[in-house]
Amino acid sequence: MTPTQPLPAQASIIIVGAGIQGLSLAFNLAELGVRDVLLLDAGYWQGGASGRNGTLIRGAFSSPEWTRFFAHSCHLWQGLSRRLGENVMYSRRGYSMIGERSSTAAMLDRTLEVHKACGINSSLLSAAQLREVLPALAHQRVSAALHLPDSGVAPHHAAMYAYRQACEARGVSIRYRTEVSAIDRSAGRVTGVRVGEQRIATDTLVLAGGAESNRLAQLAGVPLDGYPMRLEAMALEPMRPLIGPAVALLDRLCYMHQTARGEVVGGAEVAERPQNTLNTDVPVMAATAKAYLEMFPQLGHARILRQWAGLVHISKDFGPLLGAHNALPGLFISAGWCYGHAGAPAAGEFLAKAIVKGVVDERMRPFAVDRFERNQAVVEPGIVLSHFE
Amino acid sequence: MSEVNLRLRHASSECVEFFWNGRSLQGRKGESLAAALLANGVQTLAWTRKSHRPLGYSGSYVAGVLARVDGVPNVRLDLLAVTAGVQVEMQNCWPSPAFDVLRLSRLIPDRWLQGGFEHTNLVPSGTPLFQRWEALLAFLAGVAKPAERTAEVAVPQGQYVSSDVLVIGGGPAGCAAANEAARAGRSVVLVTRGHRLGRYAQSAGQPKPQLDERVQQVTGVEVFGAYREGQLLLGAPHDPAQGAVAFEADDVVLATGRRACPPVIPNMWLPGVMDARTALIMAHEQAVAPGARVVVVGNGDQTAHANRLRELGVNVVAVKAISELRCVLGRNAVSAALFDQPVACDALVHAGPWLVDASLTFQSRAEGLLQLREQRQSRLRTVGSAAEPDQPLPVAARTRYKALLCPCFDVSCHEVEALIEQGITDLEVIKRLTSCGMGPCQGQPCWDLLRALVSARSGIPLHTLPRPTLRPPRRALSVAQAAGLADVVEPLQ
Numbered sequence: 001m002t003p004t005q006p007l008p009a010q011a012s013i014i015i016v017g018a019g020i021q022g023l024s025l026a027f028n029l030a031e032l033g034v035r036d037v038l039l040l041d042a043g044y045w046q047g048g049a050s051g052r053n054g055t056l057i058r059g060a061f062s063s064p065e066w067t068r069f070f071a072h073s074c075h076l077w078q079g080l081s082r083r084l085g086e087n088v089m090y091s092r093r094g095y096s097m098i099g100e101r102s103s104t105a106a107m108l109d110r111t112l113e114v115h116k117a118c119g120i121n122s123s124l125l126s127a128a129q130l131r132e133v134l135p136a137l138a139h140q141r142v143s144a145a146l147h148l149p150d151s152g153v154a155p156h157h158a159a160m161y162a163y164r165q166a167c168e169a170r171g172v173s174i175r176y177r178t179e180v181s182a183i184d185r186s187a188g189r190v191t192g193v194r195v196g197e198q199r200i201a202t203d204t205l206v207l208a209g210g211a212e213s214n215r216l217a218q219l220a221g222v223p224l225d226g227y228p229m230r231l232e233a234m235a236l237e238p239m240r241p242l243i244g245p246a247v248a249l250l251d252r253l254c255y256m257h258q259t260a261r262g263e264v265v266g267g268a269e270v271a272e273r274p275q276n277t278l279n280t281d282v283p284v285m286a287a288t289a290k291a292y293l294e295m296f297p298q299l300g301h302a303r304i305l306r307q308w309a310g311l312v313h314i315s316k317d318f319g320p321l322l323g324a325h326n327a328l329p330g331l332f333i334s335a336g337w338c339y340g341h342a343g344a345p346a347a348g349e350f351l352a353k354a355i356v357k358g359v360v361d362e363r364m365r366p367f368a369v370d371r372f373e374r375n376q377a378v379v380e381p382g383i384v385l386s387h388f389e
Numbered sequence: 390m391s392e393v394n395l396r397l398r399h400a401s402s403e404c405v406e407f408f409w410n411g412r413s414l415q416g417r418k419g420e421s422l423a424a425a426l427l428a429n430g431v432q433t434l435a436w437t438r439k440s441h442r443p444l445g446y447s448g449s450y451v452a453g454v455l456a457r458v459d460g461v462p463n464v465r466l467d468l469l470a471v472t473a474g475v476q477v478e479m480q481n482c483w484p485s486p487a488f489d490v491l492r493l494s495r496l497i498p499d500r501w502l503q504g505g506f507e508h509t510n511l512v513p514s515g516t517p518l519f520q521r522w523e524a525l526l527a528f529l530a531g532v533a534k535p536a537e538r539t540a541e542v543a544v545p546q547g548q549y550v551s552s553d554v555l556v557i558g559g560g561p562a563g564c565a566a567a568n569e570a571a572r573a574g575r576s577v578v579l580v581t582r583g584h585r586l587g588r589y590a591q592s593a594g595q596p597k598p599q600l601d602e603r604v605q606q607v608t609g610v611e612v613f614g615a616y617r618e619g620q621l622l623l624g625a626p627h628d629p630a631q632g633a634v635a636f637e638a639d640d641v642v643l644a645t646g647r648r649a650c651p652p653v654i655p656n657m658w659l660p661g662v663m664d665a666r667t668a669l670i671m672a673h674e675q676a677v678a679p680g681a682r683v684v685v686v687g688n689g690d691q692t693a694h695a696n697r698l699r700e701l702g703v704n705v706v707a708v709k710a711i712s713e714l715r716c717v718l719g720r721n722a723v724s725a726a727l728f729d730q731p732v733a734c735d736a737l738v739h740a741g742p743w744l745v746d747a748s749l750t751f752q753s754r755a756e757g758l759l760q761l762r763e764q765r766q767s768r769l770r771t772v773g774s775a776a777e778p779d780q781p782l783p784v785a786a787r788t789r790y791k792a793l794l795c796p797c798f799d800v801s802c803h804e805v806e807a808l809i810e811q812g813i814t815d816l817e818v819i820k821r822l823t824s825c826g827m828g829p830c831q832g833q834p835c836w837d838l839l840r841a842l843v844s845a846r847s848g849i850p851l852h853t854l855p856r857p858t859l860r861p862p863r864r865a866l867s868v869a870q871a872a873g874l875a876d877v878v879e880p881l882q
Contacts, residue, residue: 044815044817044818045815045817045818045821046817046818046821047817051821078514078515079515080514080515081513081514081515081516082513082515086510086513087510087512087513087514088513088514089514089519089523090514090515091514091519091520091523092514092520093520093523136535136538154514157821157822160821161822176815177815236868237463237829237864238530238531238532238533239462239463239531239532239533239534239535240527240528240531240532240533240534240535241524241527241528241531242535258527259527260523260526260527260530261527261530261531261824262527262530262531262532270880271880272880272881272882273880273881273882275881278858279616279617279618279752280614280616280860280861281616281617281878281880281881282616282621282623282635282874282877282878283875283878283879283880285862285871285874286547286871286872286873286874286875286877286878287875288871289868289869289870289871289872289874289875290544290871290872290875292868292872293542293544293868293869293872297538297539297542298535298536298537298538298539299535299536299868300536300542300629300867300868300869301461301462301536301542301629301867301868301869302462302463302536302867302868303463303864303865303866303867303868304862304864304866304867304868304871305827305829305831305863305864306831306860306861306862306863307860307861307862308858308860
């Protein structure tokens with residue numbers, strides 16, 4: 001890992017934010033032959049949402065736009081260890097979306113139609129099949145279960161390590177604890193960034209700063225949709241395997257899985273005023289515990305090891321903001337991520353192609369940064385998040 | 390198994406039969422399961438996760454006292470009184486504690502097990518073997534069988550307690566602070582994790598602290614987390630059938646004292662090593678000696694602790710300064726303490742180095758904010774020994790694999806030294822590369838050891854090395870208890 005060296009005077013492309021989005025983009029840029037890519041990050045390695053997420057990789061949603069994007073990403077995850085030359089530990093253990101209300105069952109029926117149209121491998125499980133996939137579940141509460149056998153999880157420590165090693169092996173320079181203090185523009189385009197007193201020249205700048213995206217856009221003098229929002233998760237103390245696939249309890253806005261270390265990790269959402277802090281609170285822990293207890297009664301006596309919070313950047317429609325920013329030539333955005341861990345391999349590939357070749361992939365196009373100005377929000381009913389009303 | 394009787398003369402004569410791995414043992418009324426097992430010569434209560442090293446009742450490492458009790462996994466044996474017929478079973482064994490194949494993992498060379506638990510390029514994902522490999526790892530890392538399938542666990546309703554002043558800690562300093570506030574006419578709640586006031590003080594031979602009768606006492610509840618910048622604190626009784634408690638107060642006083650932290654010295658994790666607070670309370674309240682031949686080391690107060698142990702009937706064979714301790718000897722349990730000369734013993738009690746548990750102040754100060762933004766002053770006030778500075782943690786010159794920073798995950802000094810040589814000194818990064826402090830103890834005390842080692846080896850001053858985030862509830866709360874808080878604390882609107 002990079003020992004401290006002086007910052008360069010210029011870089012071909014500067015990426016602000018060395019989370020999984022920044023690293024995946026840098027890796028893809030390097031693969032396309034771009035040299036002198038520089039990643040700058042104010043925090044420490046894995047200190048942001050890339051080291052705090054639930055590590056779930058869901059390869060299909062309920063809208064065709066989200067489904068096509070994330071199906072490609074899920075496909076990339078499956079071959080990522082070979083591609084990066086390091087083990088990302090992608091576990092193809094399946095992903096079950098559990099509905100309890102009858103309205104949710106109807107939504108899952110419609111979702112299955114979308115999956116068929118997009119060529120996704122998925123199925124609605126019968127009661128007997130569900131018992132086989134999730135024997136520990138409180139089956140009497142379930143109205144429908146949609147299962148994605150190709151989806152799964154990848155521990156973020158393994159993925160972040162693999163991406164970082166692959167980037168450094170390809171000559172990408174990565175600097176943590178290095179905060180960008182200003183973004184320079186001249187003659188209507190990006191010309192560089194400043195770190196304290198030092199100026200680094202570049203004509204291509206990518207903002208991939210997660211929850212800091214609005215602040216970074218402000219430095220660049222451009223508008224950006226979205227706001228930071230705290231999400232919380234918790235880990236139970238380890239136990240031998242009880243829960244096989246990743247699980248989304250849709251009616252409880254709760255997701256969970258049991259890690260390769262035996263810890264049950266997950267979190268439920270509660271309606272709270274959006275918080276811009278990494279400190280945890282009580283209601284999410286209580287709601288998550290209630291969901292566990294009611295849906296997996298064997299977890300009732302288990303003890304909670306730790307709870308933590310992460311900050312994501314939430315756009316109006318919860319979808320990513322990905323691509324060129326039309327207000328400032330030379331500026332690209334990768335923001336609005338709340339499923340950023342799952343989406344990183346595809347996002348890095350698409351955005352690198354857009355930057356280097358000027359080609360916008362069809363699967364990326366719906367998530368354009370200016371879509372709200374064009375009234376083209378993407379409606380996705382199958383996510384476990386909600387805006388605070 | 391030793392044949393020596395560790396029960397002291399003030400032990401209860403009332404016998405209680407209980408079972409350890411199916412074997413019938415005799416406990417005495419008033420003993421915890423951990424003390425009863427020690428008195429029966431059972432020093433090893435658990436195995437470390439990767440290398441299957443033995444762990445016992447130390448007072449420092451909670452992983453050493455976790456076992457399956459009557460079908461419930463991961464029960465703390467040091468907090469549960471021995472009762473007639475209770476079935477206690479060792480975890481992390483397969484197929485059974487009597488015939489445990491997993492013990493062979495102790496033969497695996499240490500260097501193969503570095504870098505988190507499962508991180509390896511031997512079996513990368515995307516290969517046919519990976520899912521099986523991962524399933525095996527998950528089984529091994531899981532340590533404990535899940536609880537038996539039963540009907541839904543009842544949700545113990547959480548409580549809400551509010552007062553002008555909240556005092557955490559029932560020792561002399563906490564009682565004095567509570568009395569003072571009560572005399573000033575304020576409503577005061579004093580919460581303590583023990584069921585009685587001043588347990589350590591009394592075990593050390595001091596008088597029981599007196600509490601003003603206007604002070605409301607909440608006993609047997611461990612306060613484990615500070616929320617909303619310290620305006621809300623959560624505590625829970627150890628018994629998961631009882632509800633958690635949310636505290637709110639205008640002023641919060643921390644009188645939580647200090648704890649003895651094991652120094653970074655080879656084999657300090659072995660069964661037989663015990664912190665002085667745990668040893669004194671066990672000898673005084675439960676009438677069980679930490680060993681038949683006990684060595685006491687300390688940071689100046691070793692003689693006082695040794696004398697008190699002797700008064701209680703413990704056979705103390707040597708009393709030394711902790712700085713003279715070079716190494717603990719033994720393979721499965723302590724066999725000697727090495728100073729200039731080895732001293733044969735079966736227990737080593739360390740009075741110090743005394744460190745403060747910084748969790749609640751950390752959480753109330755919002756230090757978790759990436760460690761980059763400015764930190765606020767904590768609104769929690771500390772009194773008594775909790776307000777005193779930490780004592781330095783001795784770090785042995787040569788440590789290699791035998792000195793563990795984090796026994797739960799078998800993280801050795803050697804592993805961290807290799808990272809320091811690569812220039813990695815950020816504790817948050819080391820935590821993520823090694824899993825140090827991510828087991829049941831949640832970095833208490835492992836991160837203090839890690840911090841001391843990184844400072845000693847890299848030359849970076851200790852106070853400039855920020856601790857990894859100290860996260861609640863560090864297993865003080867069960868899922869059922871947390872569910873009982875759902876209607877007690879409202880989301881921020």
